[in-house]
Amino acid sequence: MTMLVDHPRNQSPLFDDAGLRQWTEDLTAEQVKDILAKVPQDCRSAIREIKTAIEANNMPTARRIAHRVKGMASNLGATRLAEAARAIELGPEAAAEHAGRLRHLGIVVDETSDAIAGLCNAL
DSSP: OOOOOOOOSOOOOOOOHHHHHHHTTOOOOOHHHHHHHHHHHHHHHHHHHHHHHHHHOOOOHHHHHHHHHHHHHHHHHHHHHHHHHHHHTTSOOOOOGGHHHHHHHHHHHHHHHHHHHHHHHHH
């Protein structure tokens, strides 16, 4: 399965083709669609949880949630999403410094969601 998504030279691809192939090779198209269909909502929910934690100055919780998103994204081969979540997970301790990282994560979730929709339509 090939995920062709253009990306600027200074950004990672949305999906790593090899990573995507690795977890999809033994699954039916319907199974892949079922798994991918959950990603956008799960990520948007995680963003809300991270935002709430940051607003409460609870960086351990924000980091734990970002780690969960990073792990899910890595397992799916969603490279750029994993990197955006990692930036929050490993970012500075000061909650105030994460607004830009959280905005970026939201943008990447939207881009990834669009790519997932295209991928599911192609299956």
